[in-house]
Amino acid sequence: MKHLTRRLALPILLLCAGPALAHNPMCECAPVDAEQIKCTGGFSDGSGAPGVTLDVIGYDEQVLVGSKLGDDSTLTFKRPDGEFYVLFDAGPGHVVEIDHADIGEP
Amino acid sequence: MSKAQAVQVSPLKQFWLKWRFHINILLILIPLGFMPKYFADAAMFRGDSGLGANQVSDIQVGPYTLDLAELRDEAPRADGPAGHFKLFNAALCKACTTEVKAVYLRIGKPRSLRAAGTIFFGAPYRMITSLPVPPRTRSDAQVWITIEGWDGSMHQASVPLAQASPATVAWLEKQGGTK
Numbered sequence: 001m002k003h004l005t006r007r008l009a010l011p012i013l014l015l016c017a018g019p020a021l022a023h024n025p026m027c028e029c030a031p032v033d034a035e036q037i038k039c040t041g042g043f044s045d046g047s048g049a050p051g052v053t054l055d056v057i058g059y060d061e062q063v064l065v066g067s068k069l070g071d072d073s074t075l076t077f078k079r080p081d082g083e084f085y086v087l088f089d090a091g092p093g094h095v096v097e098i099d100h101a102d103i104g105e106p
Numbered sequence: 107m108s109k110a111q112a113v114q115v116s117p118l119k120q121f122w123l124k125w126r127f128h129i130n131i132l133l134i135l136i137p138l139g140f141m142p143k144y145f146a147d148a149a150m151f152r153g154d155s156g157l158g159a160n161q162v163s164d165i166q167v168g169p170y171t172l173d174l175a176e177l178r179d180e181a182p183r184a185d186g187p188a189g190h191f192k193l194f195n196a197a198l199c200k201a202c203t204t205e206v207k208a209v210y211l212r213i214g215k216p217r218s219l220r221a222a223g224t225i226f227f228g229a230p231y232r233m234i235t236s237l238p239v240p241p242r243t244r245s246d247a248q249v250w251i252t253i254e255g256w257d258g259s260m261h262q263a264s265v266p267l268a269q270a271s272p273a274t275v276a277w278l279e280k281q282g283g284t285k
Contacts, residue, residue: 024236026188044188061218085217093210093225093235097217 023047027054027088027096031079031106038076039098041069041088048073053089056080150177153232158195162270167253168261170202172209174251174270181277182239191236192274196226196251203230210252211237213267219260222252243267245275 023045032038041049054075056065064080086103088096115123149155158175165172175195182190198206210216212223226233237249248264249271255261268275 024185024188024191024238028187044185057217087221089220092208093223093227095221095223096238097221 025049025088025090025094025096027086027098029086029098029103031103032076033106035078036076037079037086037103038074039069039086039088040074041090041096042073043090049088049090055087055089056084057087059083059085157197157232160269160271162265165251165263165265167251167263168259170206170253170261171199172251172253173197174249174265176271176273177234179271179273181273188238190239190241192239192271194235194237194270196233196235198230198233200231205255205257206230206253207256208254209233210254211235212250212252213237213239213243213247215248215250215264216252216262219252219254222254223250239274239278241278241281243278245278 023043025041026044027039027041029037029039039054041052041054043049049069050071050073052069052073054067054069055063056077058064058080059082064084065077067075067077069075084100086098086100088098146155150158156175157173158177159179161173161175163173165174173196177193177195182192185191194211196209196211198209209226210222210224211226212221216222224235224237226235228234245268247267249267250262250264253261
């Protein structure tokens with residue numbers, strides 16, 4: 001057993017010493033139809049973001065839609081009237097803002 | 107009369123037998139060529155060569171002061187679909203390290219504390235953060251620093267992006283707002 005551990009030590013250490021991968025938050029929003037917008041969140045290391053807070057906030061800082069991403073890391077909501085932005089909030093300093101002007105029309 | 111016969115050796119083996127000594131010397135020399143870069147990087151990450159490139163010192167953010175520098179004097183780096191990112195270092199003044207809860211960085215003025223931008227992490231004398239640079243950022247944009255105190259206070263200050271990172275502005279102008 002001791003012999004086996006010693007033999008495996010180096011490969012295991014090499015596997016553990018993977019490069020520190022950045023995982024920057026990312027979020028994309030696109031119109032589904034005239035009324036609905038679908039946002040998909042995730043991280044740049046390829047992982048999804050189920051359960052992460054996604055709020056739609058008006059320019060007057062009123063939260064118009066306060067929700068969380070579903071199991072497929074997406075959320076579909078009704079396009080609010082007026083000016084707003086989408087805030088993907090994975091914790092302090094791990095946010096993505098998407099302005100309504102960047103979402104576009106269907 | 108000698109009975110020795112010439113042994114048939116393949117050309118590859120012959121080449122190896124002839125040059126193996128020199129090839130092994132080369133294997134020692136190649137890493138030496140990378141040594142200056144290695145030591146420069148080691149000094150940078152240890153802080154021996156300062157906070158980073160294009161340091162902006164003593165930025166007054168409310169009652170606190172802060173030094174800001176980009177990690178390397180280079181254009182933002184792509185991180186897949188998440189966009190382009192630029193690494194910035196910051197150092198808090200010695201007196202304010204116990205009072206400051208968090209430091210954020212963002213291009214453009216933050217709308218709220220929740221959307222204050224990306225957070226600095228690490229030791230207070232050498233914190234680092236990865237700042238997203240939207241491709242449509244204007245070259246006269248400001249980099250906003252938000253400091254959140256343990257007492258709940260919030261202080262903000264800004265530095266021109268052209269001063270904090272000239273390479274980023276050059277990169278933005280090269281993009282020409284086309285993306």
